[in-house]
Structures are given as structure tokens and as C-alpha cells.
Amino acid sequence: MVFPARSQLLPYVVLFSLTLALTLGGILARPIESLSLFWPVNAVLAGVLLRYPRQATPLGFALVWLAMVAADLACGSNWQPALWFNLCNLSVIVTVWLLLVRLPRQHRRMRSPQGVLCVFAACAAGAMVAASMACLMSAPWFQESMRATWLAWFSEQFSTCILIVPALLTAPSRGVLLHGGGKPIRLAPLLVLVGSLALSIVFGGPGAIAFPIAALLWCAWTYSPFLLSLLALMAGSSLIVAVAQNLMHFSVPQSVPGVTTLMSARLGIAMLVLGPLVVACVSNANRSLLARLEHQATIDHLTGALTRSAFTRLANALLDSRQQLDQAMPLTLMMLDIDHFKSINDRHGHGVGDQVLRTFAHALQEQLRDGELFARLGGEEFVVILPGLAPEHAQFTAERLRRAVQDLHLTHADPRLQMTVSIGLAGCAEGGPSPALDALLVCADKALYRAKAHGRNCVELAEQALRQTV
Known part of the structure; x- marks a missing residue:
């Protein structure tokens, strides 16, 4: 026309x-x-x-x-x-x-x-x-x-x-007047x-x-x-x-x-x-x-995820509010680690490594819902908290995230580059006591190491004994 x-x-x-x-x-x-x-x-x-x-x-x-x-x-x-x-x-x-x-x-x-x-x-x-x-x-x-x-x-x-x-x-x-959402x-x-x-x-x-x-x-x-x-x-x-x-x-x-x-x-x-x-x-x-x-203290400039300090503050507030409820909701914490990220940096350069981090974070943010916390702990390690989901049920969400990462394609990188993620889960069931955040991170980290030991690109749940002692 x-x-x-x-x-x-x-x-x-x-x-x-x-x-x-x-x-x-x-x-x-x-x-x-x-x-x-x-x-x-x-x-x-x-x-x-x-x-x-x-x-x-x-x-x-x-x-x-x-x-x-x-x-x-x-x-x-x-x-x-x-x-x-x-x-x-x-x-x-x-x-x-x-x-x-x-x-x-x-x-x-x-x-x-x-x-x-x-x-x-x-x-x-x-x-x-x-x-x-x-x-x-x-x-x-x-x-x-x-x-x-x-x-x-x-x-x-x-x-x-x-x-x-x-x-x-x-x-x-x-545009600001029409879409500014005035306070x-x-x-x-x-x-x-x-x-x-x-x-x-x-x-x-x-x-x-x-x-x-x-x-x-x-x-x-x-x-x-x-x-x-x-x-x-x-x-x-x-x-x-x-x-x-x-x-x-x-x-x-x-x-x-x-x-x-x-x-x-x-x-x-x-x-x-x-x-x-x-x-x-x-x-x-x-x-x-x-x-x-x-914003700089709250949001990671590279990935757009929460910073570690902001995540710690929000996660502790979430756990404290859960503890104050008579019937506490279930909760799951995921530890995620991009597989072989160091070799990606070594082979393709830090520019491609930054692109991998941004693409990975964007893919996860699209999959997560409002109220679910997503943060970058450092390097290629990320963490997600899913309020309202027990670890057993959160496995389905973790698998969905793993497949979404596996299906990613980087537009300006080596076509042979394949991105995968290993995920470890820990949490508490409905009505159970609220664990400390550090204890949850330790349990999820151990589950993550087992996922790496089992060949990576998989999801592992924290051992039952560990989850009971959290």
C-alpha cells in the first residue's frame, strides 16, 4: 500500500x-x-x-x-x-x-x-x-x-x-502522559x-x-x-x-x-x-x-535478574511471612547452573559468554510467573524460589525450565554451541516449619552437584533425609 x-x-x-x-x-x-x-x-x-x-x-x-x-x-x-x-x-x-x-x-x-x-x-x-x-x-x-x-x-x-x-x-x-501510570x-x-x-x-x-x-x-x-x-x-x-x-x-x-x-x-x-x-x-x-x-543494587545489569543481596532480602521476607501463617504454604528453591560455562567463555570468548547469560536469564523470566523470585548468585549460578509449590510438584516446573534452555538458539554464536542447565531442588511441604534460607541453599546446592555428577542437563531433588532436617 x-x-x-x-x-x-x-x-x-x-x-x-x-x-x-x-x-x-x-x-x-x-x-x-x-x-x-x-x-x-x-x-x-x-x-x-x-x-x-x-x-x-x-x-x-x-x-x-x-x-x-x-x-x-x-x-x-x-x-x-x-x-x-x-x-x-x-x-x-x-x-x-x-x-x-x-x-x-x-x-x-x-x-x-x-x-x-x-x-x-x-x-x-x-x-x-x-x-x-x-x-x-x-x-x-x-x-x-x-x-x-x-x-x-x-x-x-x-x-x-x-x-x-x-x-x-x-x-x-x-507518551509519558498517556502511559506513565501516574502516581x-x-x-x-x-x-x-x-x-x-x-x-x-x-x-x-x-x-x-x-x-x-x-x-x-x-x-x-x-x-x-x-x-x-x-x-x-x-x-x-x-x-x-x-x-x-x-x-x-x-x-x-x-x-x-x-x-x-x-x-x-x-x-x-x-x-x-x-x-x-x-x-x-x-x-x-x-x-x-x-x-x-x-535499581543497580536490586537488578543485575547483565541479566536483569535480582542481585544476590536483593534476593536474600526478599527471600528472607518471604520465609518470615510464611512462618507467621497458621497453615504455611509449600515452597521450593531451585539452584541452576549453566553447564560447561567456563569452556564456553574459553572457546568463544566472554562476549558470547555474556550473550549466553542474557539469553538464559530472558528464557527463564519468560517461563516464571509473578511472585516467583529469580536471581543471579554469581557467575553462571542462578536461583529461583517458587512459593506455593512443594519440591515434588516443582519438578515439573524445573523440567519445563530445563527444556526451555535446551531449546535455545543463540543468533550470533557458533551454531554448534548447545546450552543446557543442571538444576537442584530443595524446599518444604505445606504446613511444615519454615527453613532458614542458608539451609535451603545448602540442600539445593547438594542436589545440584548430584545433577552434575549424573551427566548434567538434568533435575535432581534434595534427598528426603536432608529435606526433613532442614
Whole structure:
């Protein structure tokens, strides 16, 4: 069948449409004859183009600018300010994109403290460039001084970028969102954050914008960087709106000409979220490191089986829980040894030996059920615990495993190489006392040596006398 090729024009159409919709929304929400209270267009587009850099081409940037101009003209703006001030808006997007696109992925996605600081600096640089360009042409359209115009543009662009760009850069991919199997979210930090925001508005005053900092730090320690970024966006935008509507009775000294209440609040809120973002990044990095260390301590890197230490811990817990039951379930322990593994390494090399170990472990994992423990003790020796099966009944399972190994074929090895396994079994019947793990291993090991003595590639059960004394 012939399928139509993916259109190369469609992403640019989507980019143009997104810019047009965002710009129209920003214009309609903006006070008449005033700069926007909250202009998300530039920050959203910078984040989108950093996540999808294929559209960050001269054509893509030109379409963004044309969409902004079209939206301004559609809303009744004159063509000269529409062309120039949207060029200022575009400068924010281009500056942030240029400064962040070449960073390593770990920094660009804010998975390191350095990445947070780089994003912070890029947002500040983009706001400075836009503010400086706006000052060059402010006189015909604004009555404020050049200083006031610069501060107004910088404070709005900087605060908006700091609140929006991190949320877009840390957002998980669609596959993670759909198949991530999200964990339950702790509500306490979120409720405390909402309460601190309400207290900020009720209490009022310049210092009230710092009230949510403790709650944001708690959220940063508890939630992922993406969720923390969303909460910071919610908190920051709520405080900006509250200040703009004079709900917090926020005022600043007017000793510095051009500095207004809203400018001061925006800059303070932008700086407020920097600390929690760094904490969230460090906390997430620590969680990832601990998860990797736990995985390395639990899972054998070559075969994917449990490590010896992890097996010992889980097996002892299983035996302890069995001992606490009134009618203890039966249990079987298998010792498995790949036959003539040393000669495989000597004849074919350690690369083939590693392939044998991986193939063997994968074959056994496919045969075992959930709840059955499978571990690598070391070298070519493995162990399996089968809860709920007495040794006599576990012989059928052991034979199935032995045949599965015997039927294996290595794809990149000598076709004459034949893999087999010897298995020794020991365990306890239903209702019997729980043996010590070391005693079980000793009995199964003796049964394994008998299997080797009987020609290998066979299953041996621990002697009845040994099993009774376990």
C-alpha cells in the first residue's frame, strides 16, 4: 500500500494558527490603550519552538511575526506600531531560543540547577532586548518616558517568560502522559499553597507577595519540576492580577522615577519562583539518582535478574511471612547452573559468554510467573524460589525450565554451541516449619552437584533425609 507523505507545510500552518490565536486572545484581554497585563504569546512560542525546533527556521519565525501583525491589524491597530512592536515581541522569542537551543538536553529541559539558571538568564536577556527595541519607537505612541517604557516592557516580558517557559520545557512527552501510570498526588502542599495565596491577598502590602514562598518550596520538594512549574505559574499570575486590581494594597516608594507598583510586583514575583524551581530540579535529580542506585543494587545489569543481596532480602521476607501463617504454604528453591560455562567463555570468548547469560536469564523470566523470585548468585549460578509449590510438584516446573534452555538458539554464536542447565531442588511441604534460607541453599546446592555428577542437563531433588532436617 502507498501512504501519503507527511505534509511539510502542516507544522507551519499549525504554528501560524497558534500564534494568531494566542495574539488575538492577548489583545482582547488587554486594557484599552495600555500594555497587556499578562502577555503569554512570546513565552509560549519560545517554549514550543524549543520543544519542536524543526519549525524554528527563518520561515517559521517570519510566520510568527506575520501572524502577530495580522492579529493586531484585525483588531484595529495602525500598521506602523503593529509592525514594530510585534518585531519587539519576536525578539523575545528569537533571543530565548538562540540562547537555549544549543544547551545540552539535560540543561535545556531544566533537569539540572545550571539549566534553571540558564533559562532564567535567557528570559532576562530576551526581555532586555525587547524592552530596548520598544524604547526606540515609544515616543509616537506612548506618553511615558523612555525609562518607564523600558521598565514596563522588561518587567512584563521577564515575569511572563519566567512563569511560562519552565512549564513548557519541563512538560513530559505525550507518551509519558498517556502511559506513565501516574502516581497519586499529595494534596497537602497544594492546599497550603492555595491558602498562602489567599492570605497574601487578604493581608496585603508589599511583603505579602513572599507569603507563598514556603509553600512553593514544599511543593518543589514534593512534586515534579513540571507540576511545580504549573503551580508557580498559577501562583505568580494570581499575585500579578491581585496587584493590578489593587486587591493587595501594594505600593512602592516613588523615589525612582518610572517604577510603578505593577512593575515592582512583577519583578519580585519573577525572582520569587527562581528558588523553588532550583529546589524542584535538585530534588528531582536526587530522586532519579536514588532510583538508579536502588535499581543497580536490586537488578543485575547483565541479566536483569535480582542481585544476590536483593534476593536474600526478599527471600528472607518471604520465609518470615510464611512462618507467621497458621497453615504455611509449600515452597521450593531451585539452584541452576549453566553447564560447561567456563569452556564456553574459553572457546568463544566472554562476549558470547555474556550473550549466553542474557539469553538464559530472558528464557527463564519468560517461563516464571509473578511472585516467583529469580536471581543471579554469581557467575553462571542462578536461583529461583517458587512459593506455593512443594519440591515434588516443582519438578515439573524445573523440567519445563530445563527444556526451555535446551531449546535455545543463540543468533550470533557458533551454531554448534548447545546450552543446557543442571538444576537442584530443595524446599518444604505445606504446613511444615519454615527453613532458614542458608539451609535451603545448602540442600539445593547438594542436589545440584548430584545433577552434575549424573551427566548434567538434568533435575535432581534434595534427598528426603536432608529435606526433613532442614
